[in-house]
Amino acid sequence: MNSIIDALDKGIEMAGIARKRISVPSDIPFDPDAVKTLGVDYFQIPRGRAIAFGTGLKLGNPDLKVIPVAGDLMTLGGNHFVHGSRRNMELLVICVNNFVYKNIGGKPAPFTQAVFSPYSTFEEPFNFPHLGNSCGAVYTARWTALHAEELAASIAEALNKRGLSMIEVLAPGPNYYRSIDGIESELLQFYFNNSVVKNNEDPRNVAITPDEKIAVGKFTDKERPTFIDSYNVQHSKMLGDKFTPHGSPPKVEKLGGKNG
Amino acid sequence: MKADKAGVLTGSHVLNGNQACAEGALAAGCRFLGLYPIVPSIEVSERFLARAPEVGATFIQMEDEISALAAVLGASWTGKKSMTVTSGPGLSLMMEHLGLGIMLETPCVIADIQSVGPGLGLPTHAAQGDMMQARWGSHGDYEIVALAPSSPQEMFDFTIKAFNFSERYRIPVAIMSDAYVAQLEETVVIPPADQINIETRRYYEGAKDSYLPFKRDKDFVPPMVDIGQGYRFHVTGLTHDDRGYPIMFEECQEYNVHPLMWKVRNAVDKIVEVQETNTDDAEVVVISYGATSRAVLKAIKQARESGIKAGGLKLVTVWPFPEKRVTELAKKAKAIVVPEMNFGQIVLEVERNGYGEANIFFLPHGDKGAEYSEDILAAIKRASQTSEAKSGIIEIS
Amino acid sequence: MMETPKTDEKQEIHPMENLLRMDRMPHIWCPTCGIGLAVTAFTAALEKANIDPNTVSIVSGIGCTGRVAGYVKLDSFHTTHGRPIAFATGIKVASPKTKVVVFSGDGDLMAIGGNHFIHAARRNIDMLVVCVNNFIYAMTGGQVAPTTPLAAYATTSPYGCVEPPFNIPYLAESSGAVYVARWTTLHIRRLTNSLTEALQKTGFSVVEAISPCGMYYSRINRLGDGLDMMRFYHDNVEIRHGEDTKNLDIGFQTKIICGKFVDRERPSYNERYNQWLSEVKTAGRHSKGQKGSKK
Amino acid sequence: MAEIRFAGYGGQGIIRSGIIAGRAASIYDNKHATMSQSFGPEARGGACSSQLVVSESKVLYPYITNSDILVAMSQAGYDKFEPEMSEQGMLLYDEDLVKPKQLRGNITAYAIPATRFAEELGNKIVANVVMLGFFTAITEVVSHDAMKKALPESVPEKAVELNLKAFDRGYNFGLEAAKKQGDSKKN
Amino acid sequence: MKADPRGVLTGVYYIDGDVAAGYGALAAGCKFVAGYPITPSTEAFEAICHRGPQVGAVFIQMEDELGSISAIIGATWSGVKTMTITSGPGYSLMQECIGFGAMLETPFVLLNIQRGGPSTGVPTKTGQADMMQSRWGSHGDYELIAIAPESPQEMFDYTIKAFNLAEKYRCPIMIMSDECVGHMTEKVVIPEADKIEVEPRRLYTGPAEDYLPFKPEPDLVPKMAKAGDGLKLYITGQTHDERGYPVKDAEYKSKYGRRLVDKIRLNKDKIIELKEEGTDNADVIVVSYGISSRVAIKGVELAREKGIKVGTLRLVTVWPFPDEKMSELAKKAKAFVVPEINYGQVVYDVARCAHGRANVVLVPHGGAGVHNPNDIADAIEMAAKEDKKIEGLIEFKTRLEKSVFEGGFKLKE
Incomplete structure (x- = not known):
C-alpha cells in the first residue's frame, strides 16, 4: 500500500495544506512508520466505516481536511458512500479497488481470481465513478496505483474541492491477495498496461468490463454546496442571530488545481 | 433420519478446524451458506464453496455480515438448511438478525471463530471473548444454544449437532470456536452417511387452510412450512400471535416471548452435554470449554501425577449452561478452577451456580494462547492449597 | 388455494380478496395514505402478469410501507429495518424458482438499506423492488428521510432539510438495475402496467411509487390534505418515458417526472451463478480450499 | 392524589390534554404531576390515551391503578378504560x-358536547x-389560573x-353543570 | 468546571424523559449528535435538532445506526463531546462500534431507550431487556458503565453525569433508559449553568513528540488528544501498545487489553451509585433499576402493609455491578426479589453475588407494560415466608403469565 501513501504524500504537498489539518480514517491497516512520515492523524477503524467516521471528524472540527481511505468501501461501506455523496460531505474518499477480472481488455489477468475477492467470482463490480456521480459526488477520478504522478495530482486537486471527492485506485488490497506472493507488483503492472486515460469521459461509460481496457482519468468535476454550507445557510435563514454558522467560512486554497 | 450421502465425505481426512466445520455442515445437510469473508473464518467458506457444486449446495457472498445472516434466514424459509460463518466483529454486526432469527423461529447455524477483541483486536489470535455476546448480544430476551468444539473432529461433530438442535427447536444455534481450533490440523474421521443422525425439519402436516405459523406443539416449538407451498403465511419480527400477525399488547408479548425462553429452558436436560474427566473423587475441578479444555486435560494428568486429586468438566454446550452439574460438583469439590481465554465470562456463571460451596479460581487469558497447561497446573496447585473459604472469584494473575 | 373471485351477486367481496389478508382489515394506514393504492396496483399487476401467487414471496422492512407484507396474502415476511433486500436475496438464491418481491418504503430501502439496494442491483438479483416514497419517516412521526426534498420541514429538520434527496431512478440505474420506473400513486393504471412489466422481467427491477405522507409530510409542510396533494400531482407530473435518469431530481413542490426510464438486459445473479457452476463442473473440482487430503 | 385518564383516538389532542393539565398542576400549582401515554402505531385514528397522576407529594408510582377521573372522547376509549375506574370516580365524556x-357504583357522569362546541368556535381540533x-371547573385537580397560564x-x-x-366555553359550561349538580345531587 | 451557559436552558419545564435527556446533553456541553430515527427514542433526537443549532451543537441524521455511532466516535476524536440515541434494534447494530469505541478509549454517551424485544418486538412500548446486551453485546473483553434513570429529571441529571463519567474514564457510557421513562412527562428543573459541574476532557498538553495516546495515568486512564493538533496520531482499533501501534503478538493482549477492563473494575467504588432504603434489618430486599424501581415502590408499600420487613436497593449504575455490596446484603437478608421487565437478566448477577446465602426471586415481565405491583408484593411475601435455601432462580409466576397461559385468555387484534 506504500504507493498510496506516496501518492498521498505528494498530493498533500502539491495541495499546500498543512499536514496537521489532515486526518486519515481508514479500514486498511497502514504501517505506523509509513504513516508517521506523512505527518497526519491516522485512524484505523472497523471495516467499511471510514466515511461515517470521517463525517464525524469533519463535523466535529470543520477545519480538518479528512481523507477516508477505504478498502471495504465497495462492500460494507457502500451505504456511507452513497449517502456521503448525496450530502456532499466535504471528504476526499480514496477507494482502493482490488477487483480484477480473469480477463481485461481481452487478455488474461496474471492470475485467476482467488475465491475471496470483494465479490464472488462471477459478479460484476460497481462502476464507482458513476455511482458516486449519480449520488452527487463533486469530483470522481480513477487511477491505478502505478499512475503515481496522475494520482498525486488528482489528490491535490480533489483536496481543494469543496464537497465529496472520490478517487478510485486500482491496487491489490492487503486483505484479499496477501496469500499470493509477489502478486502485487505484477498485478499493478498489468493494470497499468491495460488502462487507457479518458479524462472527462461520462462516468456512465467507464465501467470495468472483461472486454475493454480500463478507463482511467478524471470523470467528474462540478460544484455543489457542501453539507456544512447548506446547514449554515438554512439555519441562518431560519434562526437569524440565534445561529452561529458552523466552522469558518470557506477558504480558497488553490494550488495547482484547476477547479471548474 | 440418516444423512444425505451427497454431503458426506466418508473417510479419514487431515483437516483443520475450519474445513471440518464446512464438512460437518455439508454432512448435516446444510445447502446454503451466506457469507462475508473475515479472518480467521475464511477457510470454512472456502471449503464449502469448493464442495458446493458437487454437493448441490448454493452460497452467496453478501456485502456485509448484516446481510449475510439476513440472507441465511431468508434461505432457511425456502427449506434449505442454512448457515453463516464469521468472527467477532462480524458476529457483532449480526446481532440484530440473531434477534430476528429468534423471533421468526428460524433454524440456522452461526459459526463464530473467535479472535482477540474488542474492536479489531488481533484477528489471527485465538480468544474466547464472545461467549457472553452469543448469549446476550442481541436486544430483548432470548435463549440460545451454543456449542464449543475443541478439535477439528469436534468441529465436524458439533456442527452436525448444531444443525440438529436448530431444526429440533427452531432456533439459531451458535458454534463458538476459536482461531486456535480453526487452524489446528488433525485427523477427522467422517463416518458413512448412514451412521450420521440428522434431525429433519419438522413440517406441518395438518390441513392447509388451518396452518398457523406459530402454533406451538407441547414443547413450545411450532412446526414449519416452506415457502411456495401455497400456505401463503405471514411472519414478522414484531410481537405476534399464532397467525404471525402483529399484536402489540403486553399479553401478546407474554404469549409470544415467554415460550421462546421455555422451549430452550424446559429442554435443558435434553440439550446440555458435558464431558467429565476424573470428577468422581476430584478435590479441584477445572471447568473449561473449547480450545482451553485441551490444555486442561494435560494439566489434570500432571496434577494427578503430583498427587492432587484434580478433575475436569468440559462444557460441550456452553449455552444453556449446565447449572445443575456445576452445583453438584461445587458441593463435592474444594475448589473450582476456570481457565478462559478472556477476562472473565463463563466464570461468572460458575460463580453463580457454585452457591458459595467451593472456592472459585479464575485464570484469565494467558499470553500463550490456548497452550497454557503449565499455568493451569499452577492454578490447580494453588487451588488445592487454599483452605479458607472465600466469597467471590479469586483471580490468578 | 386460489379461489376465483366471485363477481356476481356478492357485492361486498373485495375484488382482491384472494390476494389480501381480509382477516387483518382494517389496515393501519391513515386516511389519505397512498400505500394502499400501491398495494392495489401490485395485486392487480400480479393477476395481469399471470403469476401463480403460490410461487411469490413478498418481503417488507420496517415502517408504514413495511407493513405491506402483512396485508398481502402471499408467503410474506416482515423483517428488520433496511434488510428486506438482503433477506429476499437469500430466498432468491436458495430457491431460484420463487418470484421475489420487496415492498418497502424510502427510509427503509434507501437510508438504512441503501447498501443492500445498490449491491442487489449490481448483482442483478432477480427481484422486483417496489419503493413507496412518502418523503419522510412516517411510522416514527415525521423525521427527515434521504428522500425529503431540500428545505422541506421534518421533525429532525425543524429548520428545513439541508440534504439534497436521492434521485432513486438514477441511483438504481447507476448501480445496475435492469428496469426502472416511477409513478405517483395517482397513476394507478400506469403504475399497475409498470409493475406488471417489472414482474415479467428477469433481474433487479425498481418501481418508485411517489405517495407523500398525508399525515406528517403534508402537515409539517402545510401542503393541505390528501386531496390537495393529489391535485398537486395531477397538475405537476410530467410523463417522459426514457428520460435520462440524471434529470429526475425531485425538489420541494416542483414538477415531478414520471415514466419508465430503464428497460435493459443484463445477466442476472442466478444466470451468472449457473454459468459458473457449469464451468466448475466441467473443469472438475475447484482446487482452492481443498487442502484436506485423504489419509 | 388524583389519577386521571384521558382517552380518545389519535389526532384529538389526547396526549396534549394530559400535558397541559400536568404542566398547570406541576409548574403553576406547585403540585407533582406525572403524565404518561400510550398510542398505537398509526398516526391518526388509532386508540390513544394518556394518564396523569397528580399529587401533593412526589409521585412514586407513576401509573393509574384506579382512575378517579376518566375523560372519554371516543367510544373505544370509554369501553377500554371505564372498567378501571374507581367506584367513586368521575366520568367526563363527549356526548x-x-x-x-x-x-x-357512585360514578358521577357528565356529558359535554365538546366537539360540537369546538366546531361552533371554528375548529373541532x-x-x-x-x-x-x-375538567378544570368540575374537578379541583388544577386551578383555573394555572390552566390559563399553562395553556x-x-x-x-x-x-x-x-x-x-375553547377553554372558557368548556369552563363556563362546567360551572353551570357544577351549579346544577349542587341543586340536584346526581345527574 | 462549570457548564457553558450557552447550552444550559435554565428554567422549569414540563417535558418527557427523552427531551430531558436531550437538554441534559446540551447542558453537559455535547456539541455533536448523530442519530437515526427509531421509536421510542426519536423525541430525544428531535429535541437536539430543535435546540442544538441555537446553542452551537451540530446534529446530523445519518443513514443508519452504524453510521451514527461511527460518526460520533470520529467527532469525539476531533475534540468535541458527542452522543447518539437509539433503541433496541439500533443498539444491536451499534455493537461492533461500541467495542471499537471501548478499544479506542473514546468518551461518548449512548442513550438507549429500551423497548419490547427481541427483534422488532413492540416498538411503542417498554422493556428492560437490553441490560445484559449493554454489558456483553460486543465481541471481546471490555467494561463500560451503564446508568438507569427513573424519571425525566433524572434523565437530565444523569445524562450530565454520563458525560462526566465518559470524560473521566475515557469510555463509552450507556444510559439504559426505557420507553416508560422516555415518554413520561414530569417537571424538570434545569438549574443555572454555574450550578452544573461538567468534566472537561483530559487533554494532553505536553510536547507533541512525547505524546503517547494510550499511556495510562495513575488511575489507569490515558490522556486524550484530538485530531488536528499536529500530534501525528496513529490510532487503531486493533490491539495496540501505548503508542497506539498495533501489536503483533498475543503477549501484549494481557498487558494492554487488560487495562481496558481494569480501569473500570479498579475504579468501581468511585463509579457505582446506589440508592438504598431500609436494608439494614430487612428480611427481603427488592433490587431494581430504572422504571421498575418506581413500580416496585408500590409493591414494597403493599408488602409493608402486611408487616413484612422490606428494604430496597436501586441500582442507579447497573454496570459495573456492585458485587461486594450485594454479597454483604446477602449475608443479612433472607431473600432478594428482583423485578425487571425481561425474563431474567440482572437477576443473574444478583444470584451470582448472593453466593447461596439468600434466595433470589425473579419477577419477570416480558415488556410492553410494567409489572403489576401486586405481583411484586406477592413475590416479597412468598420470599419472606420461605425459610429454606433454594438453589437456582425462583421465577415468580405473575398474574399476566397465569392469565395468558392458564386463564383461557384469548388474544384479540
Missing part, C-alpha cells in the same frame, strides 16, 4: 362521540381544550386565542 353504559375547561405555552402561537376561547 356526541360516546354512549355510556349504565353507571357503576380544540374539542380537547373544551373538555379541559370543563398559551402549550399550543402554537397562532392558536392561542382560539384555545383560550
